[in-house]
Amino acid sequence: MAPVTGRLSRGQLAHVFARLLFIQATIHRRGMQNIGFLAALDAAAAPITGDPAGLLARHAEHFNTNPNAAPVVVGGVLRIEEEGGKGGPASVSRFKQACASALAAAGDVLFSGGLKPLALTLAAVSAIYSFFAGLVAVLVLYNAAVLAVRYRGLTFGYERGWGVIDAFSGSRVQRVLGIARASAACAGGLLVGVVLTRAVGQGPVLVALTIGVSALAWTAIRRGVPASRIAILFFPLSWIVAMVLK
Amino acid sequence: MSETVFIAVIAGLLALDDRAGWQSLLGEPVFAALLVGLAAGPVGPALRCGVALQLVWLSIGAARGSRRPNVVVGGLVAAGAACGVLERTGDPRELFVVATAVFCGLLAGEAGAVVARVAGGGRERWLGRFQLPAEAGAASRRLVLTTTASALYVALVDGIFVLLALPAAVFLTETVTGRLGAAAAGATWWLALLPALAAGTIVHAFATRTLARFAALGLLIAGVASWLL
Numbered sequence: 001m002a003p004v005t006g007r008l009s010r011g012q013l014a015h016v017f018a019r020l021l022f023i024q025a026t027i028h029r030r031g032m033q034n035i036g037f038l039a040a041l042d043a044a045a046a047p048i049t050g051d052p053a054g055l056l057a058r059h060a061e062h063f064n065t066n067p068n069a070a071p072v073v074v075g076g077v078l079r080i081e082e083e084g085g086k087g088g089p090a091s092v093s094r095f096k097q098a099c100a101s102a103l104a105a106a107g108d109v110l111f112s113g114g115l116k117p118l119a120l121t122l123a124a125v126s127a128i129y130s131f132f133a134g135l136v137a138v139l140v141l142y143n144a145a146v147l148a149v150r151y152r153g154l155t156f157g158y159e160r161g162w163g164v165i166d167a168f169s170g171s172r173v174q175r176v177l178g179i180a181r182a183s184a185a186c187a188g189g190l191l192v193g194v195v196l197t198r199a200v201g202q203g204p205v206l207v208a209l210t211i212g213v214s215a216l217a218w219t220a221i222r223r224g225v226p227a228s229r230i231a232i233l234f235f236p237l238s239w240i241v242a243m244v245l246k
Numbered sequence: 247m248s249e250t251v252f253i254a255v256i257a258g259l260l261a262l263d264d265r266a267g268w269q270s271l272l273g274e275p276v277f278a279a280l281l282v283g284l285a286a287g288p289v290g291p292a293l294r295c296g297v298a299l300q301l302v303w304l305s306i307g308a309a310r311g312s313r314r315p316n317v318v319v320g321g322l323v324a325a326g327a328a329c330g331v332l333e334r335t336g337d338p339r340e341l342f343v344v345a346t347a348v349f350c351g352l353l354a355g356e357a358g359a360v361v362a363r364v365a366g367g368g369r370e371r372w373l374g375r376f377q378l379p380a381e382a383g384a385a386s387r388r389l390v391l392t393t394t395a396s397a398l399y400v401a402l403v404d405g406i407f408v409l410l411a412l413p414a415a416v417f418l419t420e421t422v423t424g425r426l427g428a429a430a431a432g433a434t435w436w437l438a439l440l441p442a443l444a445a446g447t448i449v450h451a452f453a454t455r456t457l458a459r460f461a462a463l464g465l466l467i468a469g470v471a472s473w474l475l
Binding site: 029189 | 293461
């Protein structure tokens with residue numbers, strides 16, 4: 001592991017990292033993640049500045065980004081503050097908000113639109129076939145990826161400071177996001193295939209019903225009706241149909 | 247009773263992970279139900295509940311403006327109800343029990359989201375009034391205490407909700423499976439068709455020119471694998 005240059009030791013960065021794991025604990029509408037952000041800064045405020053209370057007071061403003069991307073911003077702010085906050089508080093605040101907005105979008109696509117659906121789809125496929133090793137592997141790999149991204153994000157932000165902005169404006173980020181989305185789509189297709197092949201094994205009636213319900217679900221979701229509401233609605237309906245047919 | 251308390255404690259811990267921590271996925275129905283199965287009853291039916299709910303609540307392509315149900319509560323209530331009823335009654339119609347428990351889990355997930363939203367109002371107001379003390383030591387203590395208290399509040403709300411919802415779900419599952427035997431076939435078909443909802447969700451989420459190609463590749467892999475195996 002490459003050494004982190006600066007006033008903060010690996011142990012102090014690990015403390016910041018641990019606080020960042022719970023950045024969502026204090027999310028609220030008015031300041032969003034600002035309390036979590038302050039809690040993370042607080043873990044390293046004393047070693048980087050002579051006025052930790054002043055540093056915290058400067059960063060008490062509204063803050064919101066993808067929780068997995070927040071460590072990059074915190075790392076960047078720690079470096080900038082360590083260097084004396086070049087450009088003044090207004091510039092640091094603009095840096096924070098600019099990074100938060102850009103990383104929120106990228107983080108949502110990468111995690112909510114890519115890694116999480118990918119992991120959950122593979123977990124569902126593993127569970128359908130009672131493949132417990134697959135379930136454990138999905139859980140371990142997903143968490144390893146998320147924790148590694150968060151820790152690396154923190155050290156990366158702390159190494160680069162202002163340079164964080166340049167690092168995330170390149171085409172490499174878009175390529176990574178594209179790969180994550182494509183992988184999730186591939187896993188989604190796999191799950192659809194599993195659903196269809198299992199229906200085929202149980203006869204043509206179930207195949208026809210599966211295709212019909214899928215089409216209905218697709219139409220309903222397009223119109224803003226969540227799949228869970230359709231499932232709830234269909235349960236009593238299935239009783240009635242069963243009782244009538246009996 | 248002790249199993250209900252135990253599952254409520256699991257609910258609190260998983261809520262902590264899902265809404266206060268880094269979302270390790272343990273709170274997702276497929277994993278939460280597996281935990282209940284390992285801790286409180288037969289693993290098979292619990293996992294069946296988890297898979298069914300996971301397929302309905304597949305976290306992609308959420309409908310516009312829709313709120314996410316409380317998946318932690320739903321998964322635990324469904325798996326807990328299925329395990330509890332199967333253990334108590336020894337009902338041989340496992341699929342019927344699982345289907346009814348899944349239905350209870352879906353209702354609990356929707357109700358849990360409403361409860362969390364209402365109960366979260368007080369927490370919102372409290373966090374909205376947060377003031378940072380001027381002294382560094384006091385500020386540090388306040389931040390740690392606020393974070394801990396807020397996380398515990400989230401855990402407590404879900405834990406208490408599961409403590410109340412689980413016995414209700416067990417009662418409902420037992421009543422339905424005991425008195426509406428004629429509906430067993432319908433409920434079993436309903437359970438068999440839940441994966442179709444996931445298929446609809448996936449088609450909706452990935453129906454773009456770029457992503458559809460990759461989804462088709464996955465479909466092809468599943469087809470070839472099923473043909474070969």
